[in-house]
Amino acid sequence: MLPGQRVSGEPPPLAVTTSRDDDVVVLTAVGEIDAATIGRFRTELSGACVTGKRVILDLSGVGFLSCAGLHALEEANAASPRFSVIVKTALVSRILDVSGVGADLDVWRDVEDVLI
Template identity: 45%
Template sequence: MYDCFRTIYEPSGLTVTSTERPGGITVLTLVGDIDAATVGTLDEALATGERLVVDLSRVAFLSCAGVRSLLQANDRTELAVVLGGHAVTRSLEATGADLVLKVHPGVGAALAGLGPEPGREA
C-alpha cells in the first residue's frame, strides 16, 4: 500500500497522470490532496474524456469540493472511481457519494466495471 502521508519536505498539491486504455477509456491517476486549492486540477482532468476511471488510491485527502466535482463528472460521463485510503472513503461515505458513484477496489475492477465501449461487441 502507498504511504499517503507527506512530510514537511514534500510539496502539497495534486498531480494527475492520464493513460489511454482500450475501449475509449481514460485512466486518471491522482496523487496528493484534493481540496479547494487543487479542485481546479481535478476539474480539468475530469473534462478530458467520456469514459473515465479515476484512481484515488494515492489521494490522501478528498474535500467536499472534490466530491462535488466527481458527482458532476458522473452526470456527464461514464465514470468509475477507485477507492483510496480511509480519508477518501470516509468523504465519499459521509456525503452519500459512494451510493451514486460506481466505486471499485482497484483499477482492474473499475475497467471491468465499465465494460466494452457502447456500440461494440465484447
C-alpha cells in the same frame, strides 16, 4: 510564508496523470484535492469525461478530498456515461460514505476489476 505557498522541495499538493487505451481514460490523482488544487483537478477530470467513453478515476493516492472535490465527482458522474472511481484509503472511503456521494458512484478497489 503566505497561504498557498509551498516550502521549497515539498512535493506538489496534487499530481494528476492520464493514460488512454482505446475509449478508456484512466486518471490517477495523488495528493490532496482541496481549495488549492480543485481547479486543476476539475479541469483534468472534465477533459477526460469529454474524450473518453469510459472514465476511471483512481483516488488510491489521495489523502484528502474536500467538498469541492466531491462536487467535481458528482459532475463527472453526470457527464460521463461510464464513470468509475477507485478508492483504497479508509479516509476517502469514509468521506464518500458520510457525504452520500459514494452511493451514486461506481466505486471499486482496483482498476483491473473495473476493466473485467
